[in-house]
Amino acid sequence: MATFHTETVQSGLALSRLHILFHSVALLFLYYYRISHILLEPSFVWIFMTIAELIFGELWLFKQAFRWRPVSRAVMPEKLPSDGKLPALDIFVCTVDPEKEPTVQVMDTVISAIAMDYPSNKLAVYLSDDGGCPVTLYGIREASRFAKEWVPFCRKYGINSRCPKAFFSPMGEDERELLLLRNHEFLAEQEQLKAKYNIMQKNIDEFGRDPKNRSIVFDRPARIEIINEQSEIPLVVYVSRERRPNVPHTYKGGALNTLLRVSGLFSNGPYVLVVDCDMYCNDPSSAKQAMCFFLDPETSKDIAFVQFPQMFHNLSMKDIYDSQHRHAFTTMWQGMDGLRGPGLSGSGNYLSRSALIFPSPYEKDGYEHNAQNKFGNSTMYIESLKAIQGQQTYKTSISRNVILQEAEAVASCSYEIDTNWGNEARFSYVILLESTVTGYLLHCRGWRSTYLYPKRPCFLGCAPTDFMEGMLQLVKWSSELFLLGISKYSPFTYGISRIPILHNFTFCYFTSTCQYIVALIVYGIIPQVCFLKGTPVFPKVTEPWFVVFAILYVSSQSQHLIEVLYGGGSLGTWWDEQRIWIVKSIVGGIFGSILAIKKRFGLNKAKFILSNKVVAKEKFEKYEQGKFEFEGAALFMSPLVGLLIVNILCFFGGLWRLFNVKDFEKMSGQLFLLGYLAALSYPIFEGIITMKSKVQ
Numbered sequence: 296m297a298t299f300h301t302e303t304v305q306s307g308l309a310l311s312r313l314h315i316l317f318h319s320v321a322l323l324f325l326y327y328y329r330i331s332h333i334l335l336e337p338s339f340v341w342i343f344m345t346i347a348e349l350i351f352g353e354l355w356l357f358k359q360a361f362r363w364r365p366v367s368r369a370v371m372p373e374k375l376p377s378d379g380k381l382p383a384l385d386i387f388v389c390t391v392d393p394e395k396e397p398t399v400q401v402m403d404t405v406i407s408a409i410a411m412d413y414p415s416n417k418l419a420v421y422l423s424d425d426g427g428c429p430v431t432l433y434g435i436r437e438a439s440r441f442a443k444e445w446v447p448f449c450r451k452y453g454i455n456s457r458c459p460k461a462f463f464s465p466m467g468e469d470e471r472e473l474l475l476l477r478n479h480e481f482l483a484e485q486e487q488l489k490a491k492y493n494i495m496q497k498n499i500d501e502f503g504r505d506p507k508n509r510s511i512v513f514d515r516p517a518r519i520e521i522i523n524e525q526s527e528i529p530l531v532v533y534v535s536r537e538r539r540p541n542v543p544h545t546y547k548g549g550a551l552n553t554l555l556r557v558s559g560l561f562s563n564g565p566y567v568l569v570v571d572c573d574m575y576c577n578d579p580s581s582a583k584q585a586m587c588f589f590l591d592p593e594t595s596k597d598i599a600f601v602q603f604p605q606m607f608h609n610l611s612m613k614d615i616y617d618s619q620h621r622h623a624f625t626t627m628w629q630g631m632d633g634l635r636g637p638g639l640s641g642s643g644n645y646l647s648r649s650a651l652i653f654p655s656p657y658e659k660d661g662y663e664h665n666a667q668n669k670f671g672n673s674t675m676y677i678e679s680l681k682a683i684q685g686q687q688t689y690k691t692s693i694s695r696n697v698i699l700q701e702a703e704a705v706a707s708c709s710y711e712i713d714t715n716w717g718n719e720a721r722f723s724y725v726i727l728l729e730s731t732v733t734g735y736l737l738h739c740r741g742w743r744s745t746y747l748y749p750k751r752p753c754f755l756g757c758a759p760t761d762f763m764e765g766m767l768q769l770v771k772w773s774s775e776l777f778l779l780g781i782s783k784y785s786p787f788t789y790g791i792s793r794i795p796i797l798h799n800f801t802f803c804y805f806t807s808t809c810q811y812i813v814a815l816i817v818y819g820i821i822p823q824v825c826f827l828k829g830t831p832v833f834p835k836v837t838e839p840w841f842v843v844f845a846i847l848y849v850s851s852q853s854q855h856l857i858e859v860l861y862g863g864g865s866l867g868t869w870w871d872e873q874r875i876w877i878v879k880s881i882v883g884g885i886f887g888s889i890l891a892i893k894k895r896f897g898l899n900k901a902k903f904i905l906s907n908k909v910v911a912k913e914k915f916e917k918y919e920q921g922k923f924e925f926e927g928a929a930l931f932m933s934p935l936v937g938l939l940i941v942n943i944l945c946f947f948g949g950l951w952r953l954f955n956v957k958d959f960e961k962m963s964g965q966l967f968l969l970g971y972l973a974a975l976s977y978p979i980f981e982g983i984i985t986m987k988s989k990v991q
């Protein structure tokens with residue numbers, strides 16, 4: 296039994312496994328029907344339909360791994376050892392571009408990290424500035440100054456919303472009012488802090504007004520600065536690694552690896568929290584919650600990371616684009632958690648430094664041999680690894696200036712050349728989704744992970760609420776996952792011998808989602824054209840075989856419906872998710888695989904598309920109303936529009952034919968499919984029409 300946490304296997308397990316069996320049998324019937332038909336009278340239409348259904352079946356099968364043993368977890372931080380006995384923790388925040396990531400917003404994240412409920416002398420906050428922008432350095436100085444007053448204030452009143460922006464916004468109103476009732480001095484203090492916060496924001500904005508201060512410097516030396524080292528608040532360090540036009544930049548993975556080394560020299564906390572610059576800490580107790588796994592005698596040995604869900608503060612009730620990724624952060628991650636643990640999502644994850652450093656949970660001395668080849672030539676950094684391994688306590692008697700100098704050396708862009716950094720080790724650069732691949736490779740090396748989904752979201756970020764931004768992010772993800780699938784680390788070849796089969800299925804699923812596009816194009820064209828021509832592609836409604844198709848449709852739809860309702864969603868969510876799933880599978884599938892193939896053949900340079908965290912007001916309003924807004928996304932929409940037109944034309948043309956010929960029996964399967972798609976895509980149609988009228 297674990298001491299600090301509990302695991303609950305979700306109810307209805309037997310039922311859902313029975314359903315898996317039932318659905319599989321139905322699938323086998325369908326394949327039997329198709330293949331025996333093809334053998335009797337071969338036709339292209341049937342061959343294509345069969346291929347599509349095989350793909351749907353394959354991906355469905357992989358997906359069942361997520362349903363095999365979903366668990367949810369609870370923690371008991373009150374049982375943890377006293378503050379004095381807690382291990383040190385380093386927090387990494389990454390940012391690049393003040394244009395897309397407003398500095399004030401980044402500083403909210405930094406302040407919320409500094410204000411984490413954790414002993415100050417055990418906490419260090421590192422901000423990586425990949426843009427090398429003066430405004431970011433200026434911003435963190437201001438933020439650290441403000442934090443010196445903000446942190447004591449939060450501690451005094453036991454405030455939960457420690458991101459100042461959130462606290463002073465309507466979101467923090469309940470908490471403010473409660474505190475007001477309890478304390479007389481609170482009001483005055485709060486007003487004072489609010490004024491100081493406003494001044495901080497104003498200063499940063501003013502400083503950033505000069506374009507010179509907020510533009511990215513592409514050619515620059517490393518710059519590391521200790522922003523705060525007084526003990527009332529945690530250590531705060533600004534890190535801008537060296538960047539040269541002719542040396543690969545390695546993006547966020549590179550930034551994290553640099554932080555790993557730099558922080559190793561300064562604070563060397565055995566645990567590390569990574570947050571994106573827009574993902575502020577919404578619950579100061581998340582660190583202690585995570586420690587419940589790392590410090591538990593039973594689970595401490597092989598847990599590499601504790602993942603919290605990525606949740607967002609800027610979603611509307613309807614969330615038509617499913618920007619929250621509901622399915623991923625509820626069903627999928629909890630399903631993986633019951634196997635060997637969720638994937639790494641890149642933000643809101645606590646990692647164990649030793650998992651990143653050592654080859655496996657059972658082989659913790661990998662650094663001793665060939666240390667320089669593996670870790671680069673900084674002996675000071677290699678020394679720091681001994682502390683992680685528990686061989687000796689790390690000496691901090693070296694003078695600050697010497698450490699600073701060494702830190703700049705390990706933050707140089709040539710440091711990793713001819714070393715292990717970024718391959719399978721530390722944060723990996725195998726694909727641009729450093730988080731996904733790093734988590735996957737950790738699992739390949741035998742580490743576990745764990746997922747915690749508490750009631751109060753621990754981290755809140757900014758999701759793309761603009762269709763175009765969402766699609767850019769989607770294409771980035773699909774193309775990179777596709778590349779992982781065909782790389783030497785593919786779950787089909789590499790993972791299969793290293794990860795237990797069911798868990799590996801989940802990774803197979805992630806890297807195969809581009810395949811949906813083939814199935815969707817077939818299902819979006821063939822039944823339609825055949826409907827127009829009067830050729831049936833499904834069995835007659837009176838034939839027993841029709842039941843097989845009907846069962847499969849109802850079975851998968853009700854599986855989805857139950858999942859949505861179970862997670863507190865509504866019928867509307869269920870309906871809307873089907874639409875956006877098709878849209879995303881088509882856009883992600885086509886543009887993701889094209890981009891992946893181009894990258895694979897070197898036609899397209901690998902480039903990290905940074906998500907924009909500022910949304911135009913007008914677009915946001917439309918999103919809030921639950922209306923599709925395709926502005927700027929004409930290219931991404933084109934295949935979808937094509938399929939939509941085919942569907943509509945064939946639907947009405949076919950109906951005309953149907954009423955004349957009256958062969959309902961033969962055509963009812965297709966009639967249903969086309970009608971369903973037409974109803975589902977109606978809001979998209981609306982979006983396209985309003986987009987057109989604006990252009991004119």
Ligand SMILES: O=c1ccn([C@@H]2O[C@H](COP(=O)(O)OP(=O)(O)O[C@H]3O[C@H](CO)[C@@H](O)[C@H](O)[C@H]3O)[C@@H](O)[C@H]2O)c(=O)[nH]1
Pocket residue numbers: 389390391392396423425545546547550570571572573605640641642727728729730731768903904905906907
């Ligand atoms: O060269 C770069 C590019 C990005 N970033 C930072 O990386 C984070 C994530 O970038 P973003 O554009 O917001 O990516 P998203 O697609 O929104 O993020 C998801 O996908 C990424 C790729 O896997 C993960 O890194 C993120 O944690 C995850 O939230 C941000 O803080 C950026 O500032 C850098 O530090 N250096």
Ligand SMILES: [Mn+2]
Pocket residue numbers: 571573757906
């Ligand atoms: Mn993001």
